Amino acid sequence: MSLLQVSGLHTRYETNDGVLRAVDGVSFAIEAGETVGLVGESGCGKSTLGKTLVGLVPASEGEVTFDGAEISHLSPAALKPVRRRLQMIFQDPFGSLNPRQSIGQILTAPLAVHGVRSAAERRAQALAMVRRVGLPDDTLQRFPHEFSGGQRQRIGVARALILAPQLVVCDEPVSALDLSIQAQILNLLVEMKSELDLAYLFVSHDLSVVRYFADRVLVMYLGRIVESATYDTIWSRPRHPYTRALMEAVPDPLRRRTAAPLSGDLPSARNVPSGCRFHPRCPFATDLCRSADPALRSVEPGHEVACHHAEAIFAAAGATPPGAATVH
Amino acid sequence: MATTLLEVENLTVRFPRLAAVQDLSFSVGVGETLAIVGESGSGKSITALALMRLVPPPGRITGGSIRFDGRELTALPDAAMRKVRGAEIAMIFQEPMTSLNPVLTIGRQIGETVRLHEGVSRRIARARAIELLDLVRIPEPHRRVDDYPHQLSGGMRQRVMIAMAVICRPKLLIADEPTTALDVTIQAQVLALLDNLRRELSMGLLLITHDLGIVGQWADRVVVMYASRKVEEGSPDAILDAPWHPYTQGLMAASPRHAGDLHYRRTPLVEIPGSITSAFGETGCPFVPRCALAEARCREVVPPPLSLGDHLVACVRHDPFKEAADVALAG
Ligand SMILES: Nc1ncnc2c1ncn2[C@@H]1O[C@H](COP(=O)(O)OP(=O)(O)OP(=O)(O)O)[C@@H](O)[C@H]1O
Ligand SMILES: Nc1ncnc2c1ncn2[C@@H]1O[C@H](COP(=O)(O)OP(=O)(O)OP(=O)(O)O)[C@@H](O)[C@H]1O
Ligand code: SF4
Ligand SMILES: [Mg+2]
Ligand SMILES: [Mg+2]
Numbered sequence: 085m086s087l088l089q090v091s092g093l094h095t096r097y098e099t100n101d102g103v104l105r106a107v108d109g110v111s112f113a114i115e116a117g118e119t120v121g122l123v124g125e126s127g128c129g130k131s132t133l134g135k136t137l138v139g140l141v142p143a144s145e146g147e148v149t150f151d152g153a154e155i156s157h158l159s160p161a162a163l164k165p166v167r168r169r170l171q172m173i174f175q176d177p178f179g180s181l182n183p184r185q186s187i188g189q190i191l192t193a194p195l196a197v198h199g200v201r202s203a204a205e206r207r208a209q210a211l212a213m214v215r216r217v218g219l220p221d222d223t224l225q226r227f228p229h230e231f232s233g234g235q236r237q238r239i240g241v242a243r244a245l246i247l248a249p250q251l252v253v254c255d256e257p258v259s260a261l262d263l264s265i266q267a268q269i270l271n272l273l274v275e276m277k278s279e280l281d282l283a284y285l286f287v288s289h290d291l292s293v294v295r296y297f298a299d300r301v302l303v304m305y306l307g308r309i310v311e312s313a314t315y316d317t318i319w320s321r322p323r324h325p326y327t328r329a330l331m332e333a334v335p336d337p338l339r340r341r342t343a344a345p346l347s348g349d350l351p352s353a354r355n356v357p358s359g360c361r362f363h364p365r366c367p368f369a370t371d372l373c374r375s376a377d378p379a380l381r382s383v384e385p386g387h388e389v390a391c392h393h394a395e396a397i398f399a400a401a402g403a404t405p406p407g408a409a410t411v412h
Numbered sequence: 413m414a415t416t417l418l419e420v421e422n423l424t425v426r427f428p429r430l431a432a433v434q435d436l437s438f439s440v441g442v443g444e445t446l447a448i449v450g451e452s453g454s455g456k457s458i459t460a461l462a463l464m465r466l467v468p469p470p471g472r473i474t475g476g477s478i479r480f481d482g483r484e485l486t487a488l489p490d491a492a493m494r495k496v497r498g499a500e501i502a503m504i505f506q507e508p509m510t511s512l513n514p515v516l517t518i519g520r521q522i523g524e525t526v527r528l529h530e531g532v533s534r535r536i537a538r539a540r541a542i543e544l545l546d547l548v549r550i551p552e553p554h555r556r557v558d559d560y561p562h563q564l565s566g567g568m569r570q571r572v573m574i575a576m577a578v579i580c581r582p583k584l585l586i587a588d589e590p591t592t593a594l595d596v597t598i599q600a601q602v603l604a605l606l607d608n609l610r611r612e613l614s615m616g617l618l619l620i621t622h623d624l625g626i627v628g629q630w631a632d633r634v635v636v637m638y639a640s641r642k643v644e645e646g647s648p649d650a651i652l653d654a655p656w657h658p659y660t661q662g663l664m665a666a667s668p669r670h671a672g673d674l675h676y677r678r679t680p681l682v683e684i685p686g687s688i689t690s691a692f693g694e695t696g697c698p699f700v701p702r703c704a705l706a707e708a709r710c711r712e713v714v715p716p717p718l719s720l721g722d723h724l725v726a727c728v729r730h731d732p733f734k735e736a737a738d739v740a741l742a743g
Contacts (some may be wrong), residue, residue, distance in 0.1 A: 093582035099563060101555050119676075125595050126567030127551070154590070175566045175593065189524045222429070229468070230427075233506045233589065234452030234622075258565070259592045262622040266454045267666040274676045289567075289595040292667075297676050315675065318731070352552045 085152060087283050088137070088251055093146035093156070095129070095136045104353045106132040108307030110146075113382070114251065117281045121298030121315070123291065123330065129307045130287045131175055131351065134253040137285070138172045139163045149271045151250065168198045171244040175255040175287075177236035181228040182198035187214070187239055188224035194247055213242040218268055234260045241269060245276055253282045258293060270297055291331065295319060300386075303327045306351045309380060313387040323389040323398050325366050360392065368397050415442045417616040418463070418584055420538070423476035423489050425462050432471060433456040434640045435714075441586065443614040445607075447627045447648070451659070456620045456718035457506055460586045463618075464503055466495050471535055481583060499529070502582040504590045506620075507571035512561040518545075518572050544575040549601050564716075566593040574602055578609060584616040585609070591626070603630055624667060633722070636660050639698035641714070646723035656725040658703050659684070681727030697728065705729045 095107035106129040114120050122130050129273045135141040137148055139155060146158040155166055174180035179188060189208035192203075200206050207224075218299040228236060237260045244252050254273070258266040270293070276282055288294050294301060294315075301318045303311040303326065311324040322328050351361065358377050363369040372392050380390040391397070418440040425433040433455040440446045446457050463478060467486060478485040478640050481500065485493065505511040513521055522544060523537035532540070538557065543554035548571035563568055570593045576584055587606065591599040607630060610617050619631060627634055627648055634651040636644040636659070646655040657660050664686035676680075684702055696711040697703070703710070707729070715726045 088718055099559070101558060121593075126571075126593065127565040131565060176507065176509055178507045185605070232453045237531060240454075249455075256593065260622075261452050262450065263624070263663050263666040264684040266622075267683045270676070271680050271683060274680065289593070289599075291596070296674055296681070299677075319673075330597070330617055352555075354552065354555060 087116040087118075088114040088285075089147075089149040090137070091147050091149075093133075093136065093148065094144045095132050095141055096144040097132075099354075102354050105307050105356060106353055107120065107136060107358065108353070110304075110307070110309055112137050112302060112309060112312065114283050114285060117277065117283055118298045119277070119286055119297055121283045121301040122285055122287045122304060123289065123294055123301060124304030125330075125351075126289070127353070128304045128351075130304060131255050133304070134255050134285065134287060136171060138167070138170055140172070164197075168194070168247045169250040170253075171247060171249040171255045172253040173237075173240045173244045173255060175259075177233070177240045177260075178228060180240060181236065183228055186225055188228055190228075190239070191224070191243060191246055194243070198247055209246060210242075213246045216272055217242045218265060229244055234262065234265060237261060238265070238269065241272075245272075248280050249282065250280070251285070253285045253287070255287045258284070258288070259288065259290070266293070269409060273297070290325035303330065306356060307353055308361060308390065310362065310390045311388065312380070317384075317387055320385075321398070323383060323387070323394040324325060324362075325368055326362050327342070328401075360390075362391075368393055416440075417442045417444075417481060418618075419477075420459075420463070421477045421479075423459065423462060423478065424474050425458050425467055425471055426474045431640050433462065436476070436642055438635050438642065438645065440616040440618055442583075442616060443610060445610060445617040445619055445630055445632045447619045447621060447631035447634045448637060449620075449622060449624070449634060449651075449663075450626060450643075451639065454637040455640045456637055457588055460503060460588050460618070460620060463586060464497055464501060466497075470692045471566075472713075485625040498525075498580055498582075500582055501584045501586065502577040502580040503586040504570075504577050504588060506588040506592075508566075508573045508634075509561065512569060512572065514561055517558050517560055518564070520571070522557075522576055522579070525576050529579055529581070539574075540579075543571070544578060547578070547605065548572070548575045549598055567595070567598065568592060570662040571598075571602065574606070578605070581609075581612070581613055582615060584618065586618045586620070588620045589622070590619070591621075591623070599626075624652060624664075636663075636742075641698055642717070642724075642726065643699065644723075644725045645717075645719075650723045656723070656730050657699075657727050658705055658729075659699050662702075697726075699727075 091111045093107055093110045097106055112132060113204060124130055132141060136143050143156040147154055150166060150170055155163065174388055188210060191213060194205040195206045195209060210224060211221060219235060219238060241257055258269050261269060286297055298315045300314050302309050303324060305326050311327045312383050353380040359375045360373040363373040378392045379392045380388045383389050414569060416439050421437045423433055423436040429485045436459060450456055462473055467473060473486055519538055519541045522541035526532065526537040526540045542553045542557050545556055550556050550568055552572055574590060591602055594602060606617060609615055621627060631648050634646060634648055635642055644660050650659060655664055665682045696713060697715050700706045700710050710728055715728045717724050717726045718731060
């Protein structure tokens with residue numbers, strides 16, 4: 085049985101201007117100890133999906149099963165024991181830290197809630213965690229506004245890991261970090277994983293980081309998963325036209341000025357295109373694409389794609405997509 | 413050489429517990445893009461805020477000078493500084509939520525800025541706001557204009573900030589990690605937009621980023637900061653391909669981009685041992701506690717910056733003149 089099982093999940097936001105389908109029918113699983121990367125364009129629903137999984141945004145439809153129990157319709161009180169094992173690192177670190185609490189309070193409060201009785205023990209665990217994310221000891225006495233952007237991001241990492249969870253939704257956990265601290269945090273996530281058999285859902289727009297850190301990659305487009313494959317498959321044999329476009333856009337320090345290959349109307353979650361939701365921007369779109377919504381289907385073991393023409397496109401373009409050679 | 417727009421000399425910013433910026437000097441020419449890279453917590457954002465005279469108290473500028481377009485900003489009265497801000501120097505903040513007003517729609521916020529700068533009616537300001545949202549590639553701008561900040565995704569908020577900075581048509585734009593939340597496609601479009609603006613207005617662009625891909629593609633010059641100080645400066649080619657300072661070298665080695673097809677199951681990423689925090693309160697070179705090349709004299713004084721051509725480094729183990737001489741002798 086998978087650690088996390090998501091089926092037919094929808095998350096809709098009611099706005100003054102109609103319903104916005106941020107997550108629009110998503111199914112996938114995460115195994116214990118597995119790292120699943122989640123990539124996709126800004127606004128495609130990655131943060132919403134993450135927040136729905138941990139119960140911060142209510143699911144409109146569908147099921148989320150965590151460690152055997154359905155959690156998507158639990159009340160906050162019923163969700164509490166689950167939350168220790170299911171944590172999230174937020175994309176906006178400042179907005180997610182209470183400005184009136186010291187970092188010491190932020191880190192020790194969850195320990196108290198989850199039964200660490202001795203204050204000295206809580207303090208010791210908080211200090212150890214602060215050191216592991218590369219922050220100075222006096223961090224515990226300071227308040228969120230006294231830190232730099234990247235330091236706050238690391239406080240978010242510390243808060244998520246301190247309860248020794250089983251699954252952490254990491255929403256852009258290293259986006260604000262320079263490369264050396266980024267390496268340190270990624271190495272920390274790997275260590276924690278082998279200590280605790282942790283699983284991660286790892287959201288990042290940095291494909292080189294995802295490539296390094298994920299066992300499997302989910303590609304999201306306008307509220308849907310359009311491709312799912314192991315990390316090496318997604319790089320060597322991407323099938324979905326969107327995945328291919330995404331990979332071609334990776335800037336390379338050795339190449340100056342890359343062109344942006346994706347054009348066409350920008351997608352809107354308030355007005356999802358008919359048929360394949362990628363068709364208005366897809367160079368391979370046919371009449372079938374404009375009318376029928378392609379389901380996520382298996383094209384080889386462990387590799388799923390939602391595209392009517394995946395085989396034909398793949399055969400025509402060859403195994404190596406343009407740009408793949410320069411992704412390194 | 414371009415005319416200097418901004419000249420920062422020996423800037424120092426202190427908080428009660430620490431010096432966030434020390435002895436920092438750099439300049440930005442008219443129409444030039446200067447990138448600042450460096451360790452998390454090394455003082456990049458505080459430097460940006462100091463240029464805007466927005467250092468959060470109890471922090472304050474305790475030394476140095478900031479000359480901008482013929483004026484000394486550190487000595488400017490508050491009222492005059494308010495005019496400079498927004499009109500002549502604009503800033504895109506690192507965390508958009510901290511500078512967007514949560515109770516106003518983004519249309520209102522952009523519109524107010526438009527009205528301030530262009531003196532137009534509310535109706536025209538709204539139309540301009542929609543145009544600007546489209547410019548930063550936000551889908552369905554005519555509907556998005558009525559959204560509140562919390563209804564946007566992280567990357568959309570970042571682009572709203574960029575739209576607001578664009579309206580100001582400033583002489584100097586400070587962009588603090590403007591594209592951290594953006595995927596590569598939109599990142600490229602947004603940076604191209606800023607770059608067009610730079611060319612069109614001969615705007616100076618101070619780009620704070622940790623993304624070396626962006627540095628290589630867009631910067632004319634790069635400053636590397638470590639623990640509140642500048643440790644290296646040079647062209648992107650020099651900094652990316654042949655860095656001199658041990659910190660910059662470590663930074664390049666830590667890049668997962670350079671790791672090719674490494675994977676966490678097989679190989680850990682290269683870290684620079686130790687952490688920046690061990691540097692505070694030490695004398696001498698700020699990088700000493702983590703540096704493989706450190707020797708006794710590194711602990712004695714802060715290494716003075718030495719330069720050869722336009723490449724500058726602050727490391728006693730690295731004397732560009734001597735090395736150039738060695739190369740010349742050997743050749
Ligand atoms: N609280 C909310 N109310 C209404 N709409 C929302 C809300 N939060 C997000 N949205 C909308 O839902 C869609 C998905 O947003 P989400 O934040 O999940 O995107 P994302 O993939 O995380 O993007 P990014 O990479 O920019 O962070 C967007 O269209 C966004 O505007
Ligand atoms: N309001 C504050 N009070 C006290 N210290 C502060 C305050 N703001 C920043 N600092 C400290 O000043 C130093 C420099 O912070 P700054 O925000 O400039 O870093 P940065 O280089 O922008 O880092 P990052 O890449 O993580 O954003 C850090 O050590 C930080 O903890
Ligand atoms: S189904 Fe059609 S429109 Fe959609 S991605 Fe495949 S080819 Fe393109
Ligand atoms: Mg997001
Ligand atoms: Mg910063």
